[in-house]
Amino acid sequence: MRNPRIPGLSKSGTWRNWASSAMATPDTVAMPRDEAEVMELLGAANDTGSTLKVVGGAHSFTPLAATSGTLLSLDHFSGIIRVDLPTNQVRFRAGTRLRDIGRLLEPYGLALANMGDIDHQSLAGAINTSTHGTGLAFTGFSGAVTALRIILPDGEARECSPTLNPGLFQAARVGLGALGVLTEITLQCVPRFKLHAREEPEPLAGMLESFVDRVVLSDHLEFYWFPYTDTALAKTNMRLPDDAPLDPVPWHGRLISDELVGNAAFAALCQVGAKIPATVPPINKLAAKALAVRSYTDQSERVFVAPRRVRFREMEYSVELAALPEVFAAVRTALESHPQKISFPLEVRATGADDTWLGTASGRQSAYIAVHRYAGEPSREFFQAMEQVFVHYGGRPHWGKLHTRDSSYLSSVYPRFDEFLAQRDAADPQGTMLNEHLRHILGR
Ligand SMILES: Cc1cc2nc3c(=O)[nH]c(=O)nc-3n(C[C@H](O)[C@H](O)[C@H](O)COP(=O)(O)OP(=O)(O)OC[C@H]3O[C@@H](n4cnc5c(N)ncnc54)[C@H](O)[C@@H]3O)c2cc1C
DSSP, rough: OOOOOOBBTTTTSEEEETTTTOOOOOEEEEESHHHHHHHHHHHHHHHHTTEEEESSSOOSSSSTTTTSSEEEETTTOOOOEETTTTEEEEEEEETTBBBHOOOOOGGGGGEEEEEOSSEEEEEEHHHHHOOOOOOOOOOOGGGGEEEEEEOOOOEHHHHHHHSHHHEEEEHHHTTTSSOOEEOOOOOOOOOOOOEEEEEEEEEHHHHHHHHHHHHHHHEEEEEOOOTTTEEEEEEEEEEEEEEEEOBBHHHHHIIIIIIIIIIIHHHHHHHHHHGGGGGGGHHHHHHHHHHOOOEEEEEEEHHHHEEEEEEEEEEEEEGGGGGGHHHHHHHHHHHTTSSOOOOOOOEEEEEBBOOOOOTTTTTOEEEEEEEEEESSOOHHHHHHHHHHHHHHTTTTTTTSSSOOOOHHHHHHOOOTTHHHHHHHHHHOTOOOOOOOOHHHHTTT
């Protein structure tokens, strides 16, 4: 049965991700309502030698969720199961969208500790790819997972935590969707808080020199760089108690910074740049000049995320935090000497180390550099050039963003890669949860 409500699935039965960088035609699609249905579908795929993938919000750029077998959406698995107030640990159904979590946690006086740029993802999708925001005192989503429940292809459910099935727990905290179907996730949450945000253009050279120090002093620091300019747009979010007064962005502020620079007008500029590449450097200089100082205070979930209506493709690598200035300089040189002109700003963030096996910040404080290409333009050659630089510095690709790494490279940058593979193979000996992309990156 075709079900158009499955994220990315068209009426004709073709599935596409948000960026249209992955496509598939599943032979079966389903939106189960309970675990018994998941077990039945998984068991059927396993017994017939077929494959099964779960799609969350379809926001990964890589074809992690693509399948010609069964495609599941866990959109019915949404909401809170229980809240443990002394510890602030919250058990969620795994398909819960990040955009719903602020509202769900509000009655308990809780919030997510950190978030990325958008909130369309499902919780399970975010943890499967090591999705992250910025802030050295914080980890990505996977680092906040304290327990989970997974249905394995043998149709059995396993409870996992640091003490229950600990190996499976570690593997499934960043599981790439390759072990089984997550149905429940417990997250360490924090008391609700507000964020004071300040956005300010400043010289790129000074930002690069000071980033590694400033990221220690600021709760959440990131910056954007418009290629061919000397300007960085710094975004600094400082945490405030929940009773701090609100001072949200006025509508005209939103119009200029979010719509003009980030969305509608930016799309128009990208279209001009795609048609006449020589206009990209002057357009970027103009866009950098249009950036204004802006500060506001709002509830954390409203400050962390921003609308992203211009479609693009993205590659993001994490590197050792201390190496950021050197890696960024190499990226800049490669970008500015590349024949294609790049309209999209680069984004730079940092997080603390976590103890997951396949987290992009596993075992090291990390900086992230993200490069983008407007969806209407070819991206392969440009990303290849950027990837050469990232790989030279031992970078780790974001699992949900475009990259071409295979298992031999990935095992060299993830010390626990083989342990992950052992857990994966034991959980799914027939390869029911694999697809072509996973076979390539896992060497299976
Ligand atoms: C516009 C945009 C902005 C983004 N911003 C950020 C950002 O700020 N920070 C960042 O780190 N990343 C960011 N990303 C990447 C994004 O967070 C990840 O790719 C994330 O995985 C997408 O979540 P999803 O729910 O769409 O998952 P999907 O892409 O649908 O799936 C991702 C993986 O999870 C698996 N999966 C999903 N649900 C389950 C389940 N229940 N059980 C088992 N496996 C499951 C899928 O099979 C697949 O392997 C962004 C992406 C876009 C398009």
